[in-house]
Amino acid sequence: MKLKNTLGLAIGTLIAATSFGALAQGQGAVEGQLFYKKQFNDSVKHIEDGYNPGASIGYFITDDVSVNLNYDTTNHTRSNDGTGNQKIKGDTGSVTAQYHFGQAGVDSLRPYVEGGFGHQSRTNVQADGHSGRDQSTLAIAGAGVKYYFTNNLFARAGVESDYNLDNGKWDYSALVGLGVNFGGNAGAAAPAPTPAPAPEPVPEPEAPVAQVVRVELDVKFDFDKAVVKPNSYGDVKNLADFMAQYPATNVEVAGHTDSVGPDAYNQKLSQRRADAVKQVLVKDGVAPSRITAVGYGESRPVADNATEAGRAINRRVEASVEATAK
CATH class of the missing domain: 2.40.160.20 (Porin)
Structure with a gap:
């Protein structure tokens, strides 16, 4: 040749x-x-x-x-x-x-x-x-x-x-x-999310009553990785659907790591994890201006970093959104 x-x-x-x-x-x-x-x-x-x-x-x-x-x-x-x-x-x-x-x-x-x-x-x-x-x-x-x-x-x-x-x-x-x-x-296509079960009928009150509804997201990551795994796509899609139903809502996507490695590296890794979840939300139809991606490094553990099981729980991205349904 x-x-x-x-x-x-x-x-x-x-x-x-x-x-x-x-x-x-x-x-x-x-x-x-x-x-x-x-x-x-x-x-x-x-x-x-x-x-x-x-x-x-x-x-x-x-x-x-x-x-x-x-x-x-x-x-x-x-x-x-x-x-x-x-x-x-x-x-x-x-x-x-x-x-x-x-x-x-x-x-x-x-x-x-x-x-x-x-x-x-x-x-x-x-x-x-x-x-x-x-x-x-x-x-x-x-x-x-x-x-x-x-x-x-x-x-x-x-x-x-x-x-x-x-x-x-x-x-x-x-x-x-x-x-x-x-x-x-x-770049693989996300699997179709499992439809949420239909809510049970509630007796109609005599007067409209405001009700607070809430959805939470917890995405786990492999060690030293910042790629959203396919088994988390459905959970991210549920959050995107909730925000589409309540267009006045915004969300903070918070990235975290375990304690292995230097603080500065873990800070950047947590930010990449938060950015990765934000990209999937945008792909699912949420406007980028409604999403704030923040990396907190290893500063906010929710489990014991001395064990492998605890470190796996700490390698995560969390988000929580609530709205008032009338």
């Missing part, structure tokens, strides 16, 4: 992804990326270091693990040591798996580690009366970090080590990249 075709496909993927109205994270997401490597060539003699542009596309098989297809091409690389300063051409294709730490979100850092295998093909240096191609099988290991400008647009910086299984030597590279991801379970 020619590099211009590969880069064209990757650029098209980036543009198409940014046109979606609601991008997502997590299991099932697709990630497209363009990158640029500084390649340190040590495993083959008579080749200088070079710069390798490339592209990759990946699929998240879980919220944290992605499988990636990668392609880059040798560029600005020449032979040395008296072999005529010839231009070296070639390319590398690989399959790698990446494990990500933390949660993607605006202004967040998400470190990763990776490993996999690849195949490299390069023109040989024309010397000693022969020419040909150097074919190598590579074992790949690396690490780096992704910085998210938005929930889905990110920049990447990392390092990779390539072990040449044919000659037992190492090459190294440093790279930067830009990518997007879209799809995944965060």
